[in-house]
Amino acid sequence: MKFKDILFRNDWISPFLKKYRSGFILAIFLGTATVSMAGLLMFTSGYVISKSATKPENILMIYVPVLFVRIFGIGRPVVHYVERLTSHNWILRITSLLRKKLYLRLEKTAVNLSERYQLGDLLGILNEDIGNLQDLFLRTLFPVLIAGTLSVALVIASGFFSILLALGLALFLGVLIVVLPYLSFKFTVKLDEELKRYRNQLFSHLTDDILGLQDWVLSGRKKDFMTSYLESESSARKIQAKLLAFGRRRNLVLQVVYSALVIYLVFWASGSLNTGDAPNYIAAVSLAAFPLFDAFSPLSDAIVETQRYGDSVKRLNELPDAVEEKRDVEISSVDLSIQNIQFGFEENQKIFDHFSLEVEKGEHIAILGRSGVGKSTLASLVRGDLVPQTGTIRFGGIEPHKAKNVEAKIGVINQSPYLFATSLRSNLTLAKLDATDEEIWEALELVGLRKMVESLPKGLLEPVDEAGTRFSGGERQRLALARILLSDVEMVILDEPTVSLDPITENQLLSLFFERLRDKSIIFITHHLLGVHHMDRVVFLEKGKIKFDGKPAILLESNETFKQLYQLDLGNE
Template identity: 40%
Template sequence: MNKIKHLLARDQWIVPFLKTQKSGFFWSILLNLLTIVAASALMFVSGYLISRAAQRPDNILLIYVPIVLTRAFGIARPIFRYAQRLVSHNWVLRFVSKSRQRLYESVASTASSIRGRFQTGKVLSLLADDLDQLQNLYLRTLFPLGTGLLVYLFVSVAVGTVNWLFMLWWLVMLTIIMIIVPTMSFLMNRARVHKQKQLQSQLYTDATDAVLGLQDWVLSGRQKDLVAQQGYIMANLARTKNAGMAFGWWRDFVLQMLVLILVITTLICVGWQFKSNHMAVNFIAAFTLAIFPLVDDFIGVNQGVSEASFYEDSIERLNTLPRPEASQIETGKLNDTTVILNHVTFKYDNKKIIDEVDLVVHPGEKIALLGRSGSGKTTLLKLIAADIAPLSGSITIGNQPVSQLQQQLSTLVAVLDQQSYLFNTSILNNVRMGNIKATDDQVKLAIKQTGLQPLIDSLPNGYETQMQEAGARFSGGEQQRFALARILLQDAPIVILDEPTVSLDPKTEYEVLTQIFKVLQDRTIIWVTHHLTGIDYVDKAYFLENGRFVLADTPKNLRKTSAHFQQLLAMDGIN
């Protein structure tokens, strides 16, 4: 609970909407309370009417008022319920609509930097799961909890008008039902909920990666391994969900038993209170029956609080996304875009990945980072992009620590990696994600600069051609050019190339790299690669080994002085 309070205290998604839409939130809770009151009043009057009618009144007019009230509350309950559903769902749909738009703008305006931090499946989890969880936060937690607190106060005051000792007993029982049991339920269910969310996220990620890499699975003959892996995760997720459902059943059973105790004690207390009065005895059934409609509210509060931990990860993950309005900060505020790494060290599981590295990349300079797999190249990129923080040392852009440039990094640093980040929408929309405020002419110019205009002209629908998911209808080289067009539109002064051509054939690789360095000639480029194709485009090449630079010089000088460099050139078939 404390974590949720802390998250809400610095939240930029839920709290601002609550502040601007307070009236809708208030009316939803009030209408929900009126629904419960009408239902309890219906049972109360019905109980009184049955008891009074059983006494065979001399005149029908003696029970006429209860009959009218029964009809009135019977009509009022569904009306209040319907109105409450209209108000609450309209309110939540407004929230979801605005949040989806804001999430889209955030992802669209910073797609490349987000791709550097989240796998495709993680982003899919954001889009498909997190906003749904926040929708349930209102419908299943905040609305029932707000109503439950009002019911707690309303019932306590109502019972207190009859007998103050009876009111104390109700306060004790309501405290157990609406505070103690929900809190215990939340604490007991929290670990299971986190496990379920992790499995769901893993399922999204693994399934997406499997689809995108399906060809590799087929070529390696490991289809059965893929199916088995997915089946294991799904079975584990099913077991976790079933355990959660069993826990909910037992929680509701405990609540039903507590309500049963409340009903029996109420029957005894009200019977003792009214037994001496011939007319007041009719209230015994009335007070007892009025309890039953409260059960739905009791269960709703407990269910909502028990599921509250579902929302922790969703709120935290959404708030780590850059705000779209913040991502539009003009890079002109940073006159100098020199990248400086000063004695940077990074460890993972007590193993040094980067060891006391120094690096200076001046504006407009092109460098290549080379080395074996696991030498620390990708880690170095993540450090520069502020996706991870160094253990020691400093990383600055324009003499400002990257940790203080989080809201501005998407306008300073663009990322082009080996997997293009393309959606099942039009070519125009996909490229526009580099700058969602760009005009159609600006988008088309960026596409033209990457050499894709002949391809566009050959398509029947031109710029409105649908990409298909992950750009499946286009070749790898074409996908990378579309991603490059997006980076051109993003106009970030620093571009990170994380092996963008690793899956391309040599001829296409050379063509794509030539186009990249041509259109990005006025930008700073930090390029991680295993191959030396296109190495002459960079000003300086750095070789990483065991987290340190073992070679650093221009490609021209390395051709003359480094036997290792010459060997790598020969392996790549470069003269």
């Protein structure tokens, strides 16, 4: 990805550069002023040293330069501090906006995030790519623009004294800010791409292996796991060693070139400044060049790293668009009407084809079908997390993806409700932040967990382990139900909530769910028939359409497919 594409042909960098250009320009100005003051400090110091070696005609000839030494000596750290405050305040603001933009884009694919991205790749995007964009500003744009601004100012200023000096400076600065960075980029671009690829693979493979660490241990292949990882790590280290070796050689060349620049300034000053007080400026001119090295030395590394930033920008650009639709309507009724919808994740593979369904408020309906038929996808469409390509989904005439109160009307209990690593109270009030302790205890009583929570050392303030692993699967589902009861939604989608539980616990939980949610609309997504006798209707999906739809008792008498499924379930039990 070319540098101009990184900066100007994406929606991650250029919009923020345009919107917050005043802070960016101020940071560049202050950075240039910091380096300039450092040069002026050395210039006045060199003049004072040289002048003090001779008998001054007047004390002011020494006092005034010493005063400037103090001014520049104090001014440099002050300006540098202000520059750091300005640049870091600017970049932290940009980074927060970038992270918000990233989370909004990921939120758009939250329903099927695991299908789109491997966990390792997702962690790489969250951790590395946003960090790379931050480094793009701090380690590339700021140094390059400060060095460029300073170079132009030096060449123009030196042209007032001598055309020869201006041409000489232009030649040396051209080598420092153009030739060496360009050669560095050309030499390291392939190595850097290879290192980036290795790191991405390591991120993905290590995440995958850590998640499957138990299977590595149980299969007795711990050594194979370590050997495989160390081999990949060794390959990455070899490439990194090559890059570091080249960096050391390049820095040596950089110092040689800069030393040649200092020698050139000494010779120019010796030949041009040789009358009156002018010889005292020879040391001043020579010493003034040394602080400028700090402005030019980071450029090669900055240009080399642009390839890494380009990969990050490319990956971020591939995320789905996060344009927020304006949600300015509210669902007032949970009467669901699905009319003639078509939907598919792939263009040539439709999950639903001219599919229609009606669910009245307070109705309890079971959605059955084979794995992959689209039961969970239908739940996402009903919630507005996904939008059909054609057709309509409406609650009382309102499309769920356009409603601002869809979360307050529709709740979900899925296969693996997540418990965050915070207090039990915070997990329960996820859907209702202002819930009182009395309401929470009442909800826990309804789901049969009050005694268990009361027995915990800290009660509602008891910390929950990561992902709630300290609780059993049945307890996590009961806590999810308590969340729903606290939120007081009007429709609840049960997306195979008991699929990983034993039959006895499954039966107990389903009875509890249907008892506590009897006054709400229920869409019960399941792969077998346990609990469907609690339902008003059973809808069986096949090939994107409804194969049959009716009351459980009537279907059991008249539908052969339903009878076979029922007998099969009884046999499994």
